[in-house]
Amino acid sequence: MLFLFEGLYGRGAERVSLGLISRLDRARFEPSIWILRAEDALRGEVPPDVPVTVVLRGDERIRHALLRVPATLLRQARAADVVVGTVELMPTYFAGLAALLTGTPAVGWVRNSLDHTFAEQPSWHRWLSRQVYARLSRLVFVSQGVRQTLGRLQHLRAERTRVVYNPVDLRRVRDWGQEAPPAWARALFVRPTVLAAGRLSRQKGFDVLIRAHARLVAQGVEHDLLIVGEGAGHAELLALARDLGVEGSVHLPGYVANPYPLMRRAAVFALSSRWEGFANVVVEALACGVPVVATDCPSGPAEILAGGRHGLLVPPDDPEALAGALGRVLADPALAARLRAGGPDRAQAFAPEVTVPQWEQVLRQTAASGA
Structure with a gap:
């Protein structure tokens, strides 16, 4: 399982993602982490048995590493059974790209009411998200309300959506x-x-x-x-x-x-x-x-x-x-x-005992279903 992050920012989204990764049953799952930017506020919360790849060094931008970014992403996606975009927009776009080019099924983790998110972002995000989200194998929403909001903005296939509440430690x-x-x-x-x-x-x-x-x-x-x-x-x-x-x-x-x-x-x-x-x-x-x-x-x-x-x-x-x-x-x-x-x-x-097994079920089903 390959989990994609923009950076290990000290936010709740990244902390919850790392908490899920740390609790996945190691008898069934081998998680790895791909991080675009070298932001390490939560590096101490990365499980020690999980391999981590950080693509951009220091103040590098994507335009400085136009070959390295997709090369590392696609190499790791080919070796994974499932790719997970841990936050909406950028990590999920990368998950969609990996799925398109490697055939590895992808999951998008939607955490915010995207009507507000889109209002704060350039208009092209609305167009690009429609192209990417509709093609993902699964979309996991942190609440029913978040799923309903995106459903008003985009056409969602109900069988590809699931609500799993955040595992809170x-x-x-x-x-x-x-x-x-x-x-x-x-x-x-x-x-x-x-x-x-x-x-x-x-x-x-x-x-x-x-x-x-x-x-x-x-x-x-x-x-x-x-x-x-x-x-x-x-x-x-x-x-x-x-x-x-x-x-x-x-x-x-x-x-x-x-x-x-x-x-x-x-x-x-x-x-x-x-x-x-x-x-x-x-x-x-x-x-x-x-x-x-x-x-x-x-x-x-x-x-x-x-x-x-x-x-x-x-x-x-x-x-x-x-x-x-x-x-x-x-x-x-x-x-x-x-x-x-x-x-x-x-x-x-x-509690994690309730919600992590639900996530494990999503990952197993996604891996079995293919891209």
Whole structure:
């Protein structure tokens, strides 16, 4: 099995892919990794028994290695039973190219709502993706919503599609959650704390969350808001907190390598996203036993929370509704206790023991079916 990456970036998509690779049954699967760019943020998470090929060196671009890139890809694809593009667009295009030129069947792993992805990319991606995705042996989607979104944009053959939820490393979440929180955070949890985590971008809707927080503060609900993550929106979010008069209770510490001790101590975990693909962080929050309030955005949160049975769902881009749901959990100990108690059991539905065998079935069927 050959898994194609653009780079080992420190993102959830690459981390989940490496987690799957590490858990494949070695009696049946021999995974290998092909990486276009030398970006090694997650190199330490590559299983030691998996061979890795990195094609571009340093600051090289594809145009500097027009022969080397396809030569290494096709050589390894011919030796594989299945090629997997681990992320949409570039890795999946390479998987499609390998399948076309070698006859090795290919799988595309679709993780995001591609309507939003296409909106942020040059227009030629829409055309090229239609040529590639329709010809892949299998498309694996991380949620039903992601499959439905692509189905509205392109014609998909249902028998070639499959939804497999992301395998979330619940053991690591639990073990890391036992560690002490950072020294700077210990004073925070004197008051109830609403926690959020993610890249500081428009997608994550942290501006909506800060507005919801300000509404609760104006209503006299004492609490802090802690948003962990880094990104281009940091200064803008701080400015918004100042404008709303809540800069003293909004905390933006940046990247936190281990957020799980913070999750365990939070009164509520808030997902304020405008869109997602799956939202691993919601599963992680459930595993930590923290009540979850999430936007019912496309896609993922409603599926994870089973339509609201395991957490509260609110419309995206609605500070008033988000404030109301957060306020309910903060004010109702019985509701908070029920959500805390049920979270870890719900998280088990996304454990590797459940989802990795589903991936193994996809790989076996794809190898048996041919290109």
